[in-house]
Amino acid sequence: MRLRGDEVAAVLADYRMPQMNGVQFLERAMDMYPYARRVLLTAYADTDAAIQAINVVDLDHYLLKPWDPPEEKFYPVIDGQLEAWQRTDRVPPAELRVVGDRWSAPSYKVREFLARNHVPYRWMLAEEPEAAQLVAAAGGEQCRLPLVVTADGRSLQEPDQATLAAAVGLSTTPATDFYDLIVIGGGPAGLGAAVYGASEGLETVLVEAHASGGQAGQSSRIENYLGFPDGVSGAQLADRARRQALKFGAELLTARKAVSLEPRGQARVVRFTDGGEIAAHAVILATGVSYRRLDAPGLEDFVGRGVFYGAALTEAPSCSGSEVYVVGAANSAGQAAVYLAGFASTVHLLVRGDGLEKSMSHYLIEQIAALPNIQVHLATQVTGASGDGHLERLTISEAGRERTVDAQWLFVFIGAEPFTSWLDDTVERDAKGFVLTGPDLVAGGRRPRNWPLRREPYFLETNVPGVFAAGDVRAESIKRVASAVGEGAMAVALVHRYLEKH
Ligand SMILES: Cc1cc2nc3c(=O)[nH]c(=O)nc-3n(C[C@H](O)[C@H](O)[C@H](O)COP(=O)(O)OP(=O)(O)OC[C@H]3O[C@@H](n4cnc5c(N)ncnc54)[C@H](O)[C@@H]3O)c2cc1C
Incomplete structure (x- = not known):
């Protein structure tokens, strides 16, 4: 329906x-x-x-x-x-239509972006009669796919995220150019910071590059977040948090990526990909981490065409009745395997090490053991991929023996890393790119780089006064939804302390 x-x-x-x-x-x-x-x-x-x-x-x-x-x-x-x-004051029904090819990475990106931002749409394969009419009206053979047709009849060919976001009514333009607080990243830490910042009277804007919810938004079921004894889907938690932030008056910008941060006098200036800028008294960095890429010959060619990073939720229904491969041994891989098992005929969980106990929560190991259509392959790695236009075969090395299997679906969850190089030399980071804050900046009697004040940095403060970090992007953080939300709230309390003293 x-x-x-x-x-x-x-x-x-x-x-x-x-x-x-x-x-x-x-x-x-x-x-x-x-x-x-x-x-x-x-x-x-x-x-x-x-x-x-x-x-x-x-x-x-x-x-x-x-x-x-x-x-x-x-x-x-x-x-x-x-x-x-x-x-009910409800949003009009889905009239957004997306026409594309089944195995096309750009089509997948558009669908994933809409799904993660809770924008209802109707997906049509280009060969369907109604789709063919839309394509003909948009220039026929000249029309580039995916084609997005909005409720008011506008056609967008192969739109980028910012254009798409604006066309479907997601806010992309800041209402003003100066705020009390800019929060960068719309995962649990950023949403937490936006809720607390706005509810405590700070003029707050949250900037999100992709879709709010972050990694948590991709989780099929978060079982260990306080207050949800039966678990909660990441999409739901993200949606509630987003509505809560909006209710308190926070501004949420979607599809806007921060590409530089610069202290300019007392102001902290954030620049976007398109050169636009906003400034604030204080900034909270909550940019989290993103999936690490799996390195095997041929694999990169099929991203979005059978190889997916963290996209189990969007793609699962399309896997109905197929064999699916999941790579990884931590909770994210376990959750994906359990979720996909509800759709796929068989889920093969490929684990490099010799067991799951060290890396996966006990409750997930039990769930996997109880599902007859999940097969766990230990000491196993993907060593190659091939196909014509989309993934068709995987080469797998299992206990030292290589074999090639027919495979159209591969989901990869092999850990994550922070993408913080855009912070250049402004903000100090550890060797892996995680942002250093508070006590870590002064450990062993060292001084934070370029630190201009007599006091030491506050607990979540970086080496730039008034710039804080919260959640997974912070060095030594606990990689959990609850701790990210908690740090978001705590960072806001420290922003207040900073503003009172400046
Ligand atoms: C599949 C999966 C299942 C999980 N399950 C659980 C679970 O059951 N329980 C649990 O406690 N934890 C779970 N986790 C971990 C948990 O989701 C993370 O610890 C948490 O999301 C971290 O929140 P965060 O806000 O720090 O970062 P993230 O969630 O990583 O969010 C960061 C956000 O910042 C945005 N961003 C990045 N760079 C920029 C930029 N330059 N400009 C603008 N925006 C930017 C990203 O697009 C992203 O939306 C799971 C993670 C995954 C992937």
Whole structure:
């Protein structure tokens, strides 16, 4: 229905269903239809589950079985839900159409960008009749794919992210040129900082290069974040955080990448790819980390055409019934394997080392062991890839023996690194590129580079006064959602301290 662009007013799910329970079903439906009313059908014995669901999926109503007579107990409830839905100030239904090729990296990038920014769209293969008409109207053979056709009929051919973001109504232009606080990066740390900054009265702008949510937004299920006993999907957590930040008045810019940071007197100036600039009294760096690339001959040619970095969520439905390969041994690979197992016929988890225990949480190892369609291959590496236009074969070395397998899907999760070289010599970093802050800058009696003040840097402050770092990008940080959010909040408290003393 989502792909057809249909609207959904209400979703009714029975709590007890095969394969997944009603709360899990509603949670998935909520990712696709955030405005649909959610109703859980329960027996008296499941009342506790229904009450919990009120928190997990913002349940609108739970209907106790049996509901006889329906005129009294069922129809009025549904009428009420439909009326409430009609009153909701909801975004118009998906009318954005994306025409592209199945195995095309640019098409994949556009779909991933829209999905991660929660923009509904209808995906059409170029050969479909309706798609062919759109292509013909946009210049026929001259038309470059992917073609994006907006609700008001504008056509964008092979758009870059900034153009696409602006066309679908995501904010890309700052409202002013001077703020109290600029937060760079829209992952949990940045969103946390934006929520606390804006709620505490700082004029705050958050700048995100791609889609808010960061790595967490790519997680199928975060099980260990406080307050979500049944876990929460990364997309949902990111969406709630984004709405919370907006509610408090933070400005969120999407598809804007910071490419330089410069102290200019008391101002801290951030420049974007297109040369535009904004300035503020203080800056929080929350740019996290990105996936490390897997180095094997041929692999790079198929990125977005069968080889994916951290894209299990967007691509999973397309893998239905296929064999899927996942590389990695940490939690992100484990989560992806479990998620993909719900779609693929078999998931092969390729692990370089001799076990998962050292690198993966116990609960995930148990989940993997319980899923019959996940096969774990230890002492295994991908050594090559080939195909015609898209990935078709992988060469795998397993316990020293090489073999070639037919494979159309490879998902890689082999650790991550910070991309902080854009900070040049301004901000001090460790040998791996992680930003040094507070005590790490003065360890062993050393002085932070170019530090102009008599006091030492505050706990999350870098060697540039008023520039702080939070979350995964910070050296020695704990790579978790909770710690990133916590550091975002803490950095804002330190920004206040900095502003009071300057
Ligand atoms: C698949 C997966 C599953 C995970 N599961 C869990 C889990 O279950 N529990 C848990 O606690 N942790 C989990 N983690 C780890 C957790 O997601 C990270 O620790 C957390 O997201 C770090 O938050 P962050 O804000 O510091 O950085 P990130 O989440 O990395 O966000 C950084 C953001 O900054 C943006 N950015 C980067 N450079 C720039 C720039 N120059 N200009 C503008 N924007 C920029 C990026 O686009 C990104 O959106 C998981 C990670 C992954 C990948």
